[in-house]
Amino acid sequence: MPTREHLEGQWREWRHAHVARMFRPYGWTSLVAQYWLEAGGRDVTFEMLPGTWSVEDGRIMFTPPASGPNLSVNGEYPTAPIEIIPGRNQTYGHGRSVPVYFGVMEVETILRSNHEGQPLYGIRVRDPLKAMRPEDAGVTAFDYDPAWRIPGFYTPTELTDFEAETVEAGVRESTPRIGTFTFEHKGRSYTLVLIGKQTATGIQPVAHIRDRTSGPITYGAGRVIELQFADEKNTRIDWIDFNYAVALPCAFTNFVTCPVAPPENHLDFEVLAGEKRPAKDVARTMTYKAGENSAS
Structure with missing residues (x-):
């Protein structure tokens, strides 16, 4: 396992880039x-x-x-x-x-x-x-803790499109599922459903979780964690690092359709790692009204 200094240094660089990407002019x-x-x-x-x-x-x-x-x-x-x-x-x-x-x-x-x-x-x-500024949104995170970098194993499945409920009432979003990731925490085994985001460089495995911090400490609709394949064939994932958990875009804007975390990914413990709840709340109002702009 890499040293704490290495892991924390890599996380700091990634954290800076993530915040900059979220709050850039067309972010x-x-x-x-x-x-x-x-x-x-x-x-x-x-x-x-x-x-x-x-x-x-x-x-x-x-x-x-x-x-x-x-x-x-x-x-x-x-x-x-x-x-x-x-x-x-x-x-x-x-x-x-x-x-x-x-x-x-x-x-x-x-x-x-x-x-x-x-x-x-x-x-x-x-x-x-x-575009909002990070300081106006009040974006903060827990300090890096290597204890939240937890080993586990990936079980690939055939890619299937799942129509997930979203924070926008009446709207569903297709989330391609690619398999599961299993890990242990305090002697118990947990299995998360993973989605596969299409990116310019290929499939990015992502876990969308809710835990006992969701709401009072972290964003209520859950957080997402990007995982990393450990081989060129995309058949292995060796770790989940909860320090990389970040709020969904719907924590910062009303004009999105963030999926709701699948029930399988509701964790019964506190994940005291990753991004905290933004200080500024977004007033959730719906933008979709069924039948409003359909064929007459």
């Missing part, structure tokens, strides 16, 4: 709007965006206005209807989408589903001038 805290379209929605207007928006054959289409301000799509102003491709994710940066701006604001689209399994299409707006 999660810059979100200022989240709009929804349902299948067949046509010629819908949104308060903060120009033109009209539609869903055609499962594609999110933007129709520019006849005159006035326009979107910039991959460096050009469109003159005809154009698809705004989902996939530009500010945390992981993958997908076929291209940069879309409206003035200083960045625009992205996302795919979700409702409780009936029907597709939902989201449009998000990020304003770098409204």
Whole structure:
């Protein structure tokens, strides 16, 4: 096992990079709007965006206005209807989408589903001038403790898409499950369900947990921990390090669809490691209303 000094030094560098990424100009805290379209929605207007928006054959289409301000799509102003491709994710940066701006604001689209399994299409707006600062959010963490770096073993399974409930009532998000990670704590065995985030460099295994600190000490909707594969074939994970637990983006903004932690990942002990609850609370209000922007 590496020395404490090595582990703590690596964690400090990672912690700095994580906070910087969360609070960068177009990071999660810059979100200022989240709009929804349902299948067949046509010629819908949104308060903060120009033109009209539609869903055609499962594609999110933007129709520019006849005159006035326009979107910039991959460096050009469109003159005809154009698809705004989902996939530009500010945390992981993958997908076929291209940069879309409206003035200083960045625009992205996302795919979700409702409780009936029907597709939902989201449009998000990020304003770098409204991005929160770490000191304003009151982001802190426990000191690094190597006792929370716990060995265990990974059991891969066939990748399956699971439609998880989210903090946005009526909206589900697909979370690809890739296997389980089993570890021991104080003589008891625990098995966590792992999801596999698609990233620019491949699959990133993630555990979404709740524990007895969730709410009073850490973020109430739970925290996520990125784990690391120990081999090139992605068949081994040797450790879970709870010092790397961080709050979900919904701790900092209302305009997200963070999944709810699966029941299997509710731990019956306090995880006194990782990121603490932000000092500033976000007032949770819903952005989706069923049937509001669907086919007429």
